[in-house]
Amino acid sequence: MDPHLLRTFLAVADTGSFSAAAQRLQYTQSAVSQHIATLEADLGTPLFTRRPVTPTPAGERLRRHAALILVRLEAARADVTRALAPPGRLVLGLTPLAWAAPVAAALATIRAESALLRTHLKVAARDRIVDAVATGEYDLGLVDGFAAPSDPLRLPDGGPRAIGVAESPAVLAVPAGHPLRGRKRVDLTDLTDAYWIDAPEVAPFARLPVDGLRAGLRYDGGDTAVLAGLVAAGHGLAVLPAPLVAAHDGLTGVPLARLVHRVELLSLRDEEGPAARLRELLSAAT
Known part of the structure; x- marks a missing residue:
């Protein structure tokens, strides 16, 4: 055919x-x-x-x-x-929130081992990265999402294999003066009347494990700083990794019940060179 x-x-x-x-x-x-x-x-x-x-x-x-x-x-x-490609090339796709300390450390290690390594980082949506790794367009992929503690991300069946490489608390990001900022913990099911920011390229609204939330604003970009700034300015709430919220002066992170931010590495089974070395380093870090 x-x-x-x-x-x-x-x-x-x-x-x-x-x-x-x-x-x-x-x-x-x-x-x-x-x-x-x-x-x-x-x-x-x-x-x-x-x-x-x-x-x-x-x-x-x-x-x-x-x-x-x-x-x-x-x-x-x-x-x-x-x-046919020159040796020492690494094409890594990652979602905007997938960059984590273990990833930075692993890349630094392989760059130190190979001074001629040419690394290309491509920020893209999660579905795009899954497809690009499956077809070999990207050597490896790093994708993120929110899940119950120790649960894997929900990725398409039959796609690249996935291993967890980082996990951090998920928090409700609110402006510094928001009424919820003093709460010790909140549950998403109690926030169905709140206004949310729908940011499909950064923190997909539809993938939060609760129904009934409503978006007051949609952000179609992939810049995490812009999303954080929108929350800080009071345009809506968002679920974000705790380290990102802690790094932004205008935000407060309220702990969420039964939810973590997870980063997973996507790969095929026949990587060679820098891709195989990066997978090895990230696997050892988990």
Whole structure:
């Protein structure tokens, strides 16, 4: 099966529309229809019903395989590219809140061991990093999130392996004069009437383990200093790692019940060179 046809198939399945898939892929709608017809002829079965556009049972089966096939093709391409790349290169993807002391110490160690090491740090959203590590675009990834103590982050099944590398208390970040600042501990379930800041690129609102919270402001950037400044100015509350809140003069951190901030390292099973050394150092630090 042609990978281009599989990409078109997934675009139609994801959008539920031939025209929307054409816009996503920057094809004409007739080209999308031709791709699907060619794929259906190759497999000898319809893959979509047309009104509405939904996958048939055969289409659902193909959908489960297609994404994995394309990921493996990208991984093969990236692996060949890595083999041709100059030695001493490390591409590390990280979410804005994933930078932690063990990470800084491990990078300092491998840079001291290899004076010619070229390190590229790429800040991105968590889902983007998971995909980039799975395909080999990034050598390693560092992602963060909030979870119950000692629980792993909820990451996609079948993706890169993950190991915990840092854990710190999660706190409710409030302005210095906020009425909650003197509390010894709060529970998120008691804060459904509060105004929150939704910051999908830094501290995703939707991933907090409680329903019913409402956002008063949305911040689409990835700068942690901006998010901290918004909280300090009274625009809403946020859940943040305790060390970040302690470092900001305008914020107070109120301890949260049954919640920690966790950083995990994402990797494949065949790293070499600096990536393997960084994984080794971070694994030993946990």
